[in-house]
Amino acid sequence: MRFIDYNGSGRLDPQDIATSVAMEEARREEDPSPKPEGAPLASNTGCATMAAFMAFPILIILLAL
Numbered sequence: 001m002r003f004i005d006y007n008g009s010g011r012l013d014p015q016d017i018a019t020s021v022a023m024e025e026a027r028r029e030e031d032p033s034p035k036p037e038g039a040p041l042a043s044n045t046g047c048a049t050m051a052a053f054m055a056f057p058i059l060i061i062l063l064a065l
Helices: 014-030 047-064
Strands: none
Touching: none
């Protein structure tokens, strides 16, 4: 982050640093990054998928007996 001498004192004061940080935060809030939409993949699994995950091990165990 670059700091600018906002009050013109010729050196960086705490006021200059606070102003620079506030400006950076305001700029970051104005330009939000794109957020993914929709539900996470873990909750997108359907009923058939869950049934298959449960049925395949049971089928394999029954065939092994």
